[in-house]
Amino acid sequence: MTIIPNSFQVQAKATKWLTWKHPQQLPTLLKPYPWQTIKILGEGTNILLLKSLYHEPIIQSHYKALHYKITKDEVHLFVGAGYHWDDLVQFCARQHWWGIENLSAIPGSVGAAPIQNIGAYGSEIKEVLTKVLVYNLKKQTFQWLKNQDCQFQYRDSLFKQLNPNPFLIVAVCLQLSTRYRPNLSYKDLKHYAEQYLTPPYTPYQIAQAVRTIRAKKLPDPTQLGNAGSFFKNPLLTQQQFTQLKQRFPSIPYFKEQTKYKIPAAWLIEKAGLKGIRKNGVGTYPKQPLVIVNYHAHNGKAIYNFAMEIRKKVYEAFGVWLELEVRVWE
Ligand SMILES: Cc1cc2nc3c(=O)[nH]c(=O)nc-3n(C[C@H](O)[C@H](O)[C@H](O)COP(=O)(O)OP(=O)(O)OC[C@H]3O[C@@H](n4cnc5c(N)ncnc54)[C@H](O)[C@@H]3O)c2cc1C
Incomplete structure (x- = not known):
């Protein structure tokens, strides 16, 4: 066992x-x-x-292949599913390749990165992923899926939608760039860069900046069990958003095409659930979207706690939070 x-x-x-x-x-x-x-x-x-x-x-x-080819200012990478994502980010940042530096310090493997289209600090993997090599469990064959085939969305993809998912991701292909292109669209990162760094920045400096900012906000899972954000930030329709804004004029939001993205952490905090604890499980005081395991031994206690949070947020705002974490029944 x-x-x-x-x-x-x-x-x-x-x-x-x-x-x-x-x-x-x-x-x-x-x-x-x-x-x-x-x-x-x-x-x-x-x-x-x-x-x-x-x-x-x-x-x-445990497949840790890493191959790359540089043509003009483009870098084409082929990376095995078992490669540790953050090792890849550090490797690329040290080579001065731009594209994944904002995704620094996200835990996990390269093979899982496309599953929820990992994203942070204004970047998502879908922006640099060209294709994935998969093993189709059902047909028992290898096949390539192009970026568009993966149906990437905010923390979502084809792989997450199919249940069960027949595609085992074997390797991913990314296209990075040697051309200067820092992405400072995320407010905290921009402020950090303005305060502590001098342009022109390097991808390594940006990756380190993201690491520093994250470390201040998120619990280290080796010290305190967690899986990052437990819920997705909800996307509301114009009508839902208008109703909520009338009741809560200070509600923060990001406009995403025709939808409004609301920080789930804000909803949890406003519902009075920030930092609460029950049966060895709690919401992290510095970032309540993260559910932490203080001393629960089984996943059911964590799941039950999360369902209570979801229910209370719904009662307070009429917004149903979707899970970001994958539950294994
Ligand atoms: C502290 C912390 C911070 C985090 N911050 C972020 C963040 O900023 N942004 C973000 O997007 N995520 C974040 N996460 C979530 C997590 O890091 C990512 O989802 C990561 O991609 C999961 O990788 P993993 O290898 O651990 O996948 P696992 O947890 O092992 O698996 C996740 C899912 O992917 C599937 N899967 C895994 N490998 C493959 C494969 N090769 N082929 C097909 N399916 C596969 C699994 O079946 C499962 O459904 C955070 C997690 C933690 C603990």
């Missing part, structure tokens, strides 16, 4: 634990199992395990 790594620090084990280092191994490794039963794990930083024992096969990638 294998302990399932997870950043919530919940205790859970797997009876069928599979790992792979090279794509060629996949067809033989996965053949014995009905494809719908296979669970794909990265580093476990965005999952909540509800059971203490899993009999379904769990497969984790």
Whole structure:
């Protein structure tokens, strides 16, 4: 039996634990199992395990290939699913390649990064991802999916929509740039750069700035179990937003095409739920969108707590929060 790594620090084990280092191994490794039963794990930083024992096969990638080609000012990368995302960010930033420096210090693996279209500080992986190599569990074949095929949206993709998801991500292809293009669209990052850095900036400086800002706000999962934001920021229609703004004139928002994105952290705080604790679980006092595990041993306690938060936010604002974290039943 294998302990399932997870950043919530919940205790859970797997009876069928599979790992792979090279794509060629996949067809033989996965053949014995009905494809719908296979669970794909990265580093476990965005999952909540509800059971203490899993009999379904769990497969984790250890494929750490990294290839790149530079043409003019473009850098084309091919990276294996098992590569640690933040190692990739640091590597690219040190090479002076622009494109993923704002995604610095996001935990997890490269293979999981497209699943929820990881994003932070004004960047998302969809902006630099050209295609992904997947192993289709159902058809037992390899195939390429282009950026548009992945249907990326805010913290969402085709892989998240399909249930069960037949696509095991084997590797991702990214296109970065050697041309100067810092993205300081995010207010906190812009202020930090203006205060502490001198232009022209380097991607490494930006990556370090993001790391510093994040460290002040987010709990380190090795010290305090968590999976980052538990809920997505809700996107409201014009009508929903107008109604809410009448009741709460100071409500913060970001306009996204025809929708209005509201910080879920604001809703949680205004509902009086910031920093509360129950049964060993709580909302993080510095960032209430993060649910933290103080001393709960099982995922159900965390799940129940999160559902209470969701219910209370709904009662207060009529807004139903969607989960960002993937729940493994
Ligand atoms: C402190 C903290 C801060 C965070 N901050 C951010 C942030 O700023 N922005 C953000 O977007 N996310 C953030 N996250 C969430 C998390 O880091 C990302 O979602 C990350 O991509 C998860 O990677 P993982 O390898 O741990 O995936 P896991 O948690 O192991 O898996 C997540 C999902 O991806 C699927 N999956 C994993 N690997 C593959 C694969 N190779 N093929 C197909 N499916 C796969 C799994 O089945 C599961 O559904 C944060 C998490 C923590 C703990």
